[in-house]
Amino acid sequence: MITGGASGIGLGSAKAFLAAGLNVIIADIRPDHLAGARDTLADGGERVLLLELDVNNKAQWSLARAAVEERFGNVHVLFLNAGVGVLGSMIDATADDYEWITAVNLAGVLNGLSEFLPHIIGHGERAHIVATSSMGGLIVANDGGIYSSAKFGVVAAIEQLRRELSGSAVGASVLCPAAVNTNIFDHERVRPGYHGGSLAATEPPELAKREAMAKTILALGRSPVEVGQMVIDGIIADAPYIFTDRNVAPTLLKRRDALLACAEH
Numbered sequence: 163m164i165t166g167g168a169s170g171i172g173l174g175s176a177k178a179f180l181a182a183g184l185n186v187i188i189a190d191i192r193p194d195h196l197a198g199a200r201d202t203l204a205d206g207g208e209r210v211l212l213l214e215l216d217v218n219n220k221a222q223w224s225l226a227r228a229a230v231e232e233r234f235g236n237v238h239v240l241f242l243n244a245g246v247g248v249l250g251s252m253i254d255a256t257a258d259d260y261e262w263i264t265a266v267n268l269a270g271v272l273n274g275l276s277e278f279l280p281h282i283i284g285h286g287e288r289a290h291i292v293a294t295s296s297m298g299g300l301i302v303a304n305d306g307g308i309y310s311s312a313k314f315g316v317v318a319a320i321e322q323l324r325r326e327l328s329g330s331a332v333g334a335s336v337l338c339p340a341a342v343n344t345n346i347f348d349h350e351r352v353r354p355g356y357h358g359g360s361l362a363a364t365e366p367p368e369l370a371k372r373e374a375m376a377k378t379i380l381a382l383g384r385s386p387v388e389v390g391q392m393v394i395d396g397i398i399a400d401a402p403y404i405f406t407d408r409n410v411a412p413t414l415l416k417r418r419d420a421l422l423a424c425a426e427h
């Protein structure tokens with residue numbers, strides 16, 4: 163089961179999971195993305211189930227679990243991947259910005275754990291949980307104060323979950339992507355109404371400029387299917403962290419050195 167599964171990393175992973183022989187449940191908030199995924203994964207036939215789910219909505223989580231149990235029985239891979247990559251100034255952000263970015267990126271993951279952990283632990287078969295954080299969950303992304311505070315939380319949740327699950331049939335990994343070529347730039351337009359208006363200063367010309375820049379950077383990144391295969395490899399290896407970029411050491415060392423510089427005073 164993949165949240166945010168109808169686009170980008172989630173959809174790429176769905177293709178990789180299907181090719182590896184798994185049935186796939188795609189849960190996503192966007193009907194247009196779900197329709198696209200239905201076409202893209204048409205060859206999967208009855209092995210694919212598409213569900214509309216807002217990861218922020220606990221009632222919908224319960225309905226999703228019931229639908230999944232009815233169709234496929236036990237879930238063996240839970241991939242809590244839905245996220246919104248909204249960056250911007252913490253000073254200029256509205257209260258709605260704070261709430262929405264945190265609700266999807268962190269609470270959305272915790273809601274999935276709270277809904278599905280009893281199911282996964284209860285069925286007793288081998289299973290694995292993966293949650294998508296970001297390199298911005300290990301070092302603060304530029305203008306990513308709110309985003310990274312949520313993504314750091316995802317890393318913390320999975321680190322603790324691994325401890326608790328150690329020695330059991332269930333593993334847990336956190337995916338920390340660098341740039342991946344997805345639709346991550348395209349969230350402002352589909353922000354749910356209950357999370358208020360768009361981030362400050364996203365008038366159409368400004369939004370178009372931002373999106374063009376994001377697309378250029380992301381086009382240099384990994385392909386989503388490649389990342390899906392990395393997720394499978396990470397599950398098989400029971401890797402605590404799954405990175406999509408080989409060159410993460412300098413970033414991680416920068417943070418470690420900043421911490422040690424204060425700790426050694």
Ligand SMILES: NC(=O)c1ccc[n+]([C@@H]2O[C@H](COP(=O)([O-])OP(=O)(O)OC[C@H]3O[C@@H](n4cnc5c(N)ncnc54)[C@H](O)[C@@H]3O)[C@@H](O)[C@H]2O)c1
Nearest residue numbers: 166169170171191192216217244245296341342344345346
């Ligand atoms: N693309 C990158 O470079 C990159 C880098 C680091 C981390 N990430 C993380 O990867 C994950 C997947 O993003 P992506 O890059 O594939 O972007 P994407 O926009 O292509 O896919 C994300 C999907 O999540 C869905 N979604 C958004 N809000 C939702 C909600 N409330 N409930 C359910 N679904 C919701 C969207 O409709 C979309 O289909 C996110 O958590 C993102 O933060 C991406």
